[in-house]
Amino acid sequence: MNQVPIVDFSAFARDDASPDDRARTAHELVDAFTNVGFVYLCGHGVDDDLVNESFNWSAKLFALPYETKMRAPHPPDGAYHRGYSGVGKEKVGQVDPTKQKGVSTSRKVPDVKESFEIGNERDTRLPNIWLPEDALPGFRAFMTRFYARMSTLSAQLLTALAAGLRLPDADMLRAAHAQERYQLRLLHYPPVPVSELRAGLKERIAAHTDFGTFTLLFQDSVGGLEVASPTNPAHFLPVPPLPGTLVVNVGDMLQRWTNDRFRSTMHRVRAPPPATHEPALTRARYSIPFFVSADDGTVVKCLPGCEGEGGPKYEPVDSREWINARLRATY
Ligand SMILES: O=C(O)CCC(=O)C(=O)O
Numbered sequence: 001m002n003q004v005p006i007v008d009f010s011a012f013a014r015d016d017a018s019p020d021d022r023a024r025t026a027h028e029l030v031d032a033f034t035n036v037g038f039v040y041l042c043g044h045g046v047d048d049d050l051v052n053e054s055f056n057w058s059a060k061l062f063a064l065p066y067e068t069k070m071r072a073p074h075p076p077d078g079a080y081h082r083g084y085s086g087v088g089k090e091k092v093g094q095v096d097p098t099k100q101k102g103v104s105t106s107r108k109v110p111d112v113k114e115s116f117e118i119g120n121e122r123d124t125r126l127p128n129i130w131l132p133e134d135a136l137p138g139f140r141a142f143m144t145r146f147y148a149r150m151s152t153l154s155a156q157l158l159t160a161l162a163a164g165l166r167l168p169d170a171d172m173l174r175a176a177h178a179q180e181r182y183q184l185r186l187l188h189y190p191p192v193p194v195s196e197l198r199a200g201l202k203e204r205i206a207a208h209t210d211f212g213t214f215t216l217l218f219q220d221s222v223g224g225l226e227v228a229s230p231t232n233p234a235h236f237l238p239v240p241p242l243p244g245t246l247v248v249n250v251g252d253m254l255q256r257w258t259n260d261r262f263r264s265t266m267h268r269v270r271a272p273p274p275a276t277h278e279p280a281l282t283r284a285r286y287s288i289p290f291f292v293s294a295d296d297g298t299v300v301k302c303l304p305g306c307e308g309e310g311g312p313k314y315e316p317v318d319s320r321e322w323i324n325a326r327l328r329a330t331y
C-alpha cells in the first residue's frame with residue numbers, strides 16, 4: 001500500500017482561500033512531515049504545461065552529444081554544484097560529513113545517472129554554468145523561468161509550514177530563505193539491465209537523505225523512487241508517480257530545525273516495479289528535483305515550540321557549512 005499521503009495545497013497556492021482552509025492544509029502538511037517526511041502535493045499551482053516543457057528540455061539536453069554537454073562541465077569541487085556531470089561522476093550516499101566513513105564502500109556500486117545543476121541567476125558567489133546559447137537555444141531562458149516559478153511555490157510552502165508549526169513569527173522561515181539560493185537539478189537515468197539493478201550491481205541513486213530544508217520533486221512515469229518506511233526503516237515503500245502531483249520531502253536542515261519532529265527520510269531510486277512482460281532494459285528515467293535551502297549564514301537551531309520534553313537535541317549549525325560538507329562527500 002502506498003503510505004505517502006496526498007495533500008491538496010490549493011489553499012496556499014491561491015490568494016482567495018479561507019483562513020480555515022489554510023489552517024487545515026498547514027496541519028495536514030505538518031502531519032505528513034511528522035509521520036513520513038514525504039508528501040504528494042496536488043493543487044500546487046505549477047502548470048502541467050510548464051512541467052511537461054521542463055521534461056522536454058531535459059530530454060533535449062541529455063540527448064546532446066557528450067562533448068557538447070561537456071561544454072558546461074561541473075567543476076571538480078563538489079560544493080560548486082553547477083553544470084553537467086556525466087554518468088558515474090557523482091555518487092550520492094549516506095555520508096555523515098563529520099565522520100569519514102562510507103565513501104569508499106558505497107562508491108563501488110556506480111550510480112547510473114547524469115545531471116545538470118542550475119542555481120539562482122542572481123547568485124554571484126556560484127555563477128551558473130550554461131552551455132553556449134547556440135548549443136541549446138532557449139534552454140537558459142526557460143530554466144530561469146522555471147526556477148522562478150519553483151521559488152514562488154517554495155515560499156508558499158515555507159509560509160504553510162510556519163503556520164502549521166505555529167511559529168510566533170509567521171515570516172521566520174521565509175525570511176531565512178530570502179535569497180532563494182536553491183538548486184534546480186535535471187536528472188537522467190539511462191536505460192540499464194533490470195537484472196543488474198535488482199542484483200545491486202548498479203544503482204540509480206543509492207539511499208540518502210537530502211541536505212537542505214526540503215526538496216520538491218517532479219518525476220516522469222517510469223517509477224522506481226522508494227522511501228524508507230516510517231515503521232520499519234529497513235523496508236522501502238514505492239513512491240509511484242501520480243499525475244498532477246509533485247513530491248515534497250523533508251531535508252536534514254528542517255529535521256534539525258524541528259528537533260526531529262519532522263523526518264528527513266532516506267530514499268533511493270531502484271528498478272521500476274516488476275511488470276508482467278518485463279523488458280531486459282529499464283526505460284530511461286527523468287526526474288527534476290528542486291532543492292530548497294536556507295540563506296548562507298543562517299544558523300539552524302531548534303525552532304520555538306519544537307523543544308519537546310528533552311530540549312534541543314542538536315548543536316546549532318550553519319546551513320551552508322553543512323550542505324557544502326555533504327556535497328563535497330558526493331564528488
Ligand atoms: O530521481 C529521483 O526521483 C530522486 C532524486 C533524488 O533523490 C535526489 O536527487 O536527491
Ligand SMILES: [Fe+2]
Binds near residue numbers: 209210
Ligand atoms: Fe534525494
